[in-house]
Amino acid sequence: MTALPVEEMITRVHHEEWARVVAGLARRFGDIDLAEEATADAFVAAVERWPRDGVPPNPGGWLMTTASRKAIDRLRRESRRDAKHQAAFMLYDDTPSEPVGPVVDDRLRLVFTCCHPALSMEARVALTLRLLGGLTVAEIARAFLVQESTMGQRITRAKAKMKAAHIPYRVPSDRDIRERLPGVLAVVFLVFNEGYLPSGGDDRLRVDLTDEAIRLGRLLRYLLPGEAEVDGLLALMLLIDARREARMSRTGELVTLAEQDRGAWDRRLVAEGQTLVHEQLAATAAAGRPPGRYQLLAAINAVHMDxxxxxxxxxxxxxxxxxxxxxxxxxxxxxxxxxxxxxxxxxxxxxxxxxxxxxxxxxxxxxxxxxxxxxxxxxxxxxxxxxxxxxxxxxxxxxxxxxxxxxxxxxxxxxxxxxxxxxxxxxx
Known part of the structure; x- marks a missing residue:
């Protein structure tokens, strides 16, 4: 296998497996900082070894195993070895230490942990984009319209605050979910936006991120049935993603909505998104409540696509x-x-x-x-x-x-x- 395909494979695996490995290590150990550092070490090892040894048959499993070993190596270098070594056994213990609870997906569980109310809203979103999507600090800074150095400091402070406040990586309660939902929705939508129109690098589209955001949106809808803004966000992402095949010209140029071939839109996604919009707006009106931000954004897109x-x-x-x-x-x-x-x-x-x-x-x-x-x-x-x-x-x-x-x-x-x-x- 030549170097170029291996490099492309590493990039693709990073897109697909970063969040899975970080979230899996965080669940098993309970230390998000350690999980991120060990995952980064594992990808460094992949860059060094895969061009020489070939891409393993199960890249995600290889990365999880390597990251787990890297985490233990880091723990052994810590001064408080006994306590840390005892905690390290969790890396190989598949028995959950507490009930599974309402959030059963590691990546979604990671989102709720990063959206703890002790953190500012911007810190919650930025930290989750870094840990869930594997976005660089520069990419997140673009999403927030701030300087890269400012965003780097913000993420560092957020991690420090999580440690100081002893914020656990645990199953959130029903009350936690309600309190953190606005931040979670913002996270999911920014992950989708970064995939739909990447703010940096050479990628014109990151389907892994748009698909991941929609997957998380569906999980949220299953977790919180009847939550209007959850349905609104999912509808919004579906309607935008329905235009995916019409957005790019053969020369690699983005095509505006007014110039798109509407016959190339995914009518299945359009129908699903519009149904969600109409059902939720009707339910909200019947309940005498004003529609929320995501419901209205979805409604705007529905009008365009009508x-x-x-x-x-x-x-x-x-x-x-x-x-x-x-x-x-x-x-x-x-x-x-x-x-x-x-x-x-x-x-x-x-x-x-x-x-x-x-x-x-x-x-x-x-x-x-x-x-x-x-x-x-x-x-x-x-x-x-x-x-x-x-x-x-x-x-x-x-x-x-x-x-x-x-x-x-x-x-x-x-x-x-x-x-x-x-x-x-x-x-x-």
Whole structure:
């Protein structure tokens, strides 16, 4: 086997097995920091040995065994050996030390542990992205629109706080689940987003992460039947993932929603997602409760996908849904998405005025500059549009998105302008 296939295999196995190994070691030992370090050591060993010895028949099992040995080696170097060695036997003990409880999946159990209320919401999400998805600090920083050094410090502090507070890796109680659910939903959605549109590296799409997020969403729905926001998140991910095959051109460029071949959408996923949206919105209304963030985002995507053609999109309904979303999530990004939808109703000049009020908050967000560039383009302000496209390209981490933005920039002045951009959260 040549070096290149082995390198590709290591990358794929890292995507598929990182969370499984970290979560398995954390369950058996109870120390998340040790689990992550031992898993990283195991992948280093794989990089060193697999090109020489070949990829083992069961890469995940090889990594779990190697990581377990690495963990014991680390424990033997600790000063408090006796206590640590006793704990290390848990690495080989398949008998659970407590009832299985409501969370039976190691990876989902890891999410709930990292979403402990002693941690800030941002720390919960960042730590779980690191441990569950194996994302780099740089990738997580992009997702949070912060500097890499800032995110590194945040993750380090979160781990230190977990140790200081003696936060256990254990089965969460029903009360724990309810308290931590908002953070868990945020984690799952960011894992999905990082797979759907990777923020760094050469991957244009990470199906392992989108599939993992949807799998976790289904587990949450099984765990919490009738929970409206869980159903809303699952519906949102299904509707977005249904467009997967239509999102990429043969040249590796992302294709906007308005330009996609709608016949290539996965109609099974579309139907499942739309059914969840309609059932949950109806149930929420019947109960006299306002819909939550994920329900509304799913509803927006459902409206987009109801349209047989882009020109048939009900933009007025989309703007109304954004107005409702602003009540529960008045963030600059939601305001950005609403402004681009407004452009389809009231024109690009009105939308641009709304976008410019968000410039300070979203200056480091590439989608802001991409949306602004498109509005300037439609207004015939080509010089300003080019500057905005350049800024968007500089900030964009996904290679396929950079190709798309570069093409749009290079078309400036080459003919009539088009209405090609839709809301960033439904853009692809």
């Amino acid at each position: 349209a047989p053609a882009p020109s048939a999109t009900d933009w007025a309904q989309i703007v109304r849904l954004y107005d409702r979303l602003l009540v529960c999530d008045p963030s600059p990004i939601v305001r950005l998405n609403r402004a681009v939808a407004v452009a389809e109703l009231d024109g690009p000049a009105v939308a641009l005025a709304e976008l410019d009020r968000l410039a300070e908050a979203l200056d480091r967000y590439h989608a802001f500059h991409a949306a602004r560039a498109d509005l300037l383009r439609r207004l015939g302000r080509s010089g300003e549009a080019r500057t905005a496209y350049d800024r968007a390209i500089d900030l964009a981490g996904n290679p396929a998105e950079r190709v798309y933005l570069a093409r749009r920039r290079d078309q400036l002045g080459g003919g009539r302008t088009s209405r090609g951009t839709v809301c960033p959260d439904a853009k692809w």
